[in-house]
């Protein structure tokens with residue numbers, strides 16, 4: 818089982834990290850719904866009605882956080898931004914250290930809304 822270090826030196830199993838990431842994404846979505854009442858791209862302001870999916874996107878990638886021994890960034894809500902698919906792609910292309918391909922299509926339910934939340938994209 819893979820483990821990754823946090824800043825405090827603790828070793829966290831990957832399965833625990835993944836679960837914490839899902840929780841952090843849910844929390845991020847809930848925070849946004851509470852604060853604004855809807856989900857939108859924090860880069861360009863597009864909302865889900867625009868036809869472009871809104872994704873949970875890591876500012877510092879999960880892969881990078883794990884490699885740098887800062888695993889806690891993977892589940893830090895402050896390190897997660899809502900980005901529309903277009904801004905998400907731009908962000909990931911600009912991230913030269915990008916290597917991670919998280920699973921796409923995780924469905925999160927928040928109340929009676931269903932929001933499709935993607936992780937990272939494979940860059941073709």
Ligand SMILES: [Zn+2]
Pocket residue numbers: 858859860861862863900901902903904905
């Ligand atoms: Zn956007």
